[in-house]
Amino acid sequence: MAVAAETLNVKGMMKNRRLSRAIADVGLGGLLLKIDYKLKRHGGNLVKIDRWFASTRTCSDCGAIQQGLTLSDRTWLCAACGSLHDRDENAAENIRRQGILKLKA
Structure with a gap:
């Protein structure tokens, strides 16, 4: 079992006045720590995708x-x-593919 997730720049995202409250409410920083802990307990892996990977802008088809x-x-x-x-579905597909590539490497 594996979960692929982007390592987002939460501190930088908090500087955006429109998004900061929503980001703080979600608690993105602690979420990945909890997911990683649970996966390790059950023999899984958290695959971290670099924050600079263009998951949103890359066409998942070509x-x-x-x-x-x-x-x-x-x-x-x-x-x-x-x-x-x-935008979101495309990014999710690109993150999934990148996670599979990292697991194979």
Whole structure:
């Protein structure tokens, strides 16, 4: 059993006035620690994906990187292959694939 997760810059995200309350409420910093502890107890692995990996901007179909996405862009069209992506679903698929690659290495 394995869980792949991005190592986000929580301290930097807290500087965003619009997001800081939601980020503090979720407790992202402690969440990964708890997940890691539980996985180790049950023989699993937490695979940490680098915060600079472009999970949101990388097309999960062809691998092209979309430049110029803003936080308000919830969907985007890949210029290379024409695939329409939901921002969060695309990022989740890219993180999953990156986690599998790291486990195989």
